[in-house]
Amino acid sequence: MKKRGIGLGCSWYGTGYGNGFPDVSSAFVEIHDDGSATVLTGAVDVGQGSNSIFAQIAAEELGLEAQDICVYSGDTDATPDSGTTAATRQTYNTGNAVLKAVRQAKSSLLVYAAREFSCPTPEGIELKEGFIGVKGDPTRKMLLADLVFQARLRGERFISAESSTARSTPVDPETGQGAPYWPYSFGCQSAEVEVDTETGMVQVLKVVAVHDVGKALNPTQVEGQIAGGVTQGIGYALLEELELHEGKIKNPAFSSYLIPTALDVPNIEAFFVEDAESTGPFGAKGLGEPAMLPTVAAIINAIDDAVGVRITSIPATPEKILKALAEKNGEVNR
Template sequence: MKKRGIGLGCAWYGTGYGNGFPDVSSAFVEIHDDGSATVLTGAVDVGQGSNSIYAQIVAEELGLETQDICVYSADTDATPDSGTTAATRQTYNTGNAVLKAVRQAKVRLLDYAAHEFSCPTPEGIELKAGYIGVKGDPSRWMPLADMVFKARLHGERLISAESSTARSTPVDLESGQGAPYWPYAYGCQMAEVEVDTETGMVRVLKVVAVHDVGKALNPTQVEGQIAGGVAQGLGFALLEDLELQEGRIKNPAFSSYLIPTALDVPSIEAFFVEEAEETGPYGAKGLGEPAMLPTVAAVINAIDDAVGVRITSLPATPEKILSAIRKEKEELEEK
């Protein structure tokens, strides 16, 4: 017999290294005299799309397109240290470093442009669609590339280096007070499952995920990150079982260490709540681990709702589920 159940899982997650440990990212930015810009950062893009975010940040500040921005990352010989790609920290930490760096270079550009255009203050200069000029005066505009080229001929190099440190403090062991992480990410997910009471097999039919991301700088990437996190969470909940014997891994291949395939991934509806984080780049927070954390609880709760058994060790294999069902039945018969 196949029974269906629905479960809810919620999570909150402190991003960054935590407990006051210095969580620092650095970045270099240069604006070139062909109207493009380069970002150098040690952050490793392992597929989550951080390089795209850095390009978006620089393009937004300079009034350019993302294709005008070249991001060099993860070259230990040439790029500044930006910390690990872990702890849901790169968009927030390194994004802040990139934003500070491009704004520093931009200030020098605006100062030079104000002088060239005989504008009283740099605040009267704006950047838009690859051009730079005086606000409200179409006669005093020129391609950004021409302005930067002029600046270079006059010895002005628009290069900047900046660092960003996450705002956290150690927990006081006596009072228990402190801000060990910053910022926090929140999310909740609902899972609908189908459990075969004869085989113990679980089929996840649907997951609805809602996550707080601060400001979504790239909504498509946010949706992809949630989908990827849900897929990982399903593996954590139902499949992945690392077998150790005297410190050796007994199942080192994907033939024996199972992970979800495309056929195992259910329908996923991803939603995100946007409430800007005042300390983040344009209000953004990270969404790495938080996307997978609620999945496990949602699936386990859904199994309980379907067949009335509580699985307390992961993964929730068919053997564990059948054993729990038999035990529950025996206890009911004894009563």
């Protein structure tokens, strides 16, 4: 017999290295005389899309398009250290470093432009759609590329280097007080499952995921991050089990260490709440690990709702579910 159930899981997660350990990212930026810009950072894009985010951050600040920004990353010989691609930290930490570096280069550019346009202050200069000029006066503007080229001929270069350190403090071992992480991400997911009481097999039918992302700099990437996190969470809840014997892994291949395939991925509805994080780049914060954290709880609770058994170790394999059902029905001698 197949029975269905619905479960809920919630999470909160502190991003960054934790316990006040210095969490530092750095970036170099240069604005070029063809109207483009280059961002150099040690952050490694492993598929989560950090390079796209850094390009968007720089483009937004310089009034350019993302395709006008070249992001050069992960080269220890040429790029500054930006810490690990871990702890859900790259968008927040390195994003802040990129934004600070862009603003530093932009500040020098605005000072130069104010002189060229005989504008009293740099605050009177704006960058928009590849042009630079005096705010409110469309007759006093020129292509950004032309201005930077002119500056280059005069020996002016708009290059910057900046670092950003996450705001955290160690936990006092005596009082237990401190701010070991910053910022925190929050999420909630519900899962609908179908449990076969004869085989113990669990099929996840649907997951609805809602996450606080601060500000979605790239909504499509946010949805993809949530879908990927949910899929990992399904593997964690139902399939993935590392088997060790005397310190050696017994299932080192995907034929024996099972992970979800496309056929295992259910209908995923992804939603995000935008409550801007004041310390983040344009209000953003991380979503990497938080996207997978509530999934396990939601699935385990849904199994309980469906067949009335509480699985207390993961993965929730068919064998564990059948054993729990047998114990519940008094079919196993204790």
